[in-house]
Amino acid sequence: xxxxFSWLHQVGASAESLVLNExxxxxxxxALAFDTSHQGESGGEPRDLxxxxxxxxxxxxxxxxxxxxxxxxxxxxGAMGVCSGGGYSVNAAMTERRIKAxxxxxxxxxxxxxxxxxxxxxxxxxxxxxxxxxxxxxTAEANGAxxxxxxxxxxxxxxxxxxxxxxxNEYYRTPRCQHPNSKNRVLITSLDKLIAFSAFxxxxxxxxxxxxxxxxxxxxxxxxxxxxxxxxxxxxELFKIDEATHVDxxxxxxxxxxxxxxxxxxxxxNL
Numbered sequence: 001x002x003x004x005f006s007w008l009h010q011v012g013a014s015a016e017s018l019v020l021n022e023x024x025x026x027x028x029x030x031a032l033a034f035d036t037s038h039q040g041e042s043g044g045e046p047r048d049l050x051x052x053x054x055x056x057x058x059x060x061x062x063x064x065x066x067x068x069x070x071x072x073x074x075x076x077x078g079a080m081g082v083c084s085g086g087g088y089s090v091n092a093a094m095t096e097r098r099i100k101a102x103x104x105x106x107x108x109x110x111x112x113x114x115x116x117x118x119x120x121x122x123x124x125x126x127x128x129x130x131x132x133x134x135x136x137x138x139t140a141e142a143n144g145a146x147x148x149x150x151x152x153x154x155x156x157x158x159x160x161x162x163x164x165x166x167x168x169n170e171y172y173r174t175p176r177c178q179h180p181n182s183k184n185r186v187l188i189t190s191l192d193k194l195i196a197f198s199a200f201x202x203x204x205x206x207x208x209x210x211x212x213x214x215x216x217x218x219x220x221x222x223x224x225x226x227x228x229x230x231x232x233x234x235x236x237e238l239f240k241i242d243e244a245t246h247v248d249x250x251x252x253x254x255x256x257x258x259x260x261x262x263x264x265x266x267x268x269x270n271l
Contacts, residue, residue, distance in 0.1 A: 020080075020105065032065070046147065050187070052091075059096065081105070090199060090211070104228075118220060163220050164245070200231055211236040213225040214241065216243070216249055
């Protein structure tokens with residue numbers, strides 16, 4: 001029977017998972033990609049909600065599904081994710097013991113990013129202000145107001161934006177990866193859930209499975225992989241790809257090929 005992994009598919013039909021997913025399938029893995037709850041072709045109301053707890057549960061449900069496939073060895077299931085999917089996959093692995101190995105590519109802790117900012121500089125008083133805005137919006141919606149959305153990635157960019165936001169606009173909002181199922185919007189009422197979430201909480205004790213982190217040396221999200229690497233006490237590796245940025249690892253062949261080689265060896269040796 002085949003070894004398998006669940007792949008956390010990002011908003012709608014994003015291609016960053018599909019590129020790597022297809023390449024891993026070509027190497028003999030049973031690869032499952034899926035839209036998460038409230039997104040794309042998956043169910044869940046309200047639409048465009050980013051609920052990290054549900055995201056983690058989606059991964060558990062993906063493992064449930066893999067165990068029903070007669071050609072999957074249920075003792076050889078791994079999890080892997082890109083960007084926030086990497087953080088969610090790591091978080092799931094801590095309590096989902098059917099996951100035997102876990103990997104993240106350009107891994108981020110979306111809770112930390114929303115709470116503290118990309119560089120960790122957002123002070124607590126600003127975090128509280130955001131929560132007050134969410135509280136007011138929930139009250140408004142409870143009394144009949146329409147939901148309010150914000151963009152996942154900027155629709156327009158300026159030169160002073162972090163590199164990842166400029167890259168994300170070019171990746172998600174142009175024909176490079178734009179897809180009709182990805183509306184580039186998220187409910188503002190997602191923010192309280194995200195601010196309360198920490199993808200790496202308890203990693204030092206509960207993450208016992210082998211861990212592989214792959215990140216670009218020029219990624220402005222590198223600190224998330226470095227933080228997790230320092231926290232984890234399991235068998236672990238942080239593989240930095242020289243000159244690569246965060247989004248480069250989504251589909252730029254010369255960087256993706258390096259990532260695939262590491263992923264293939266990692267899952268082959270640990271599943």
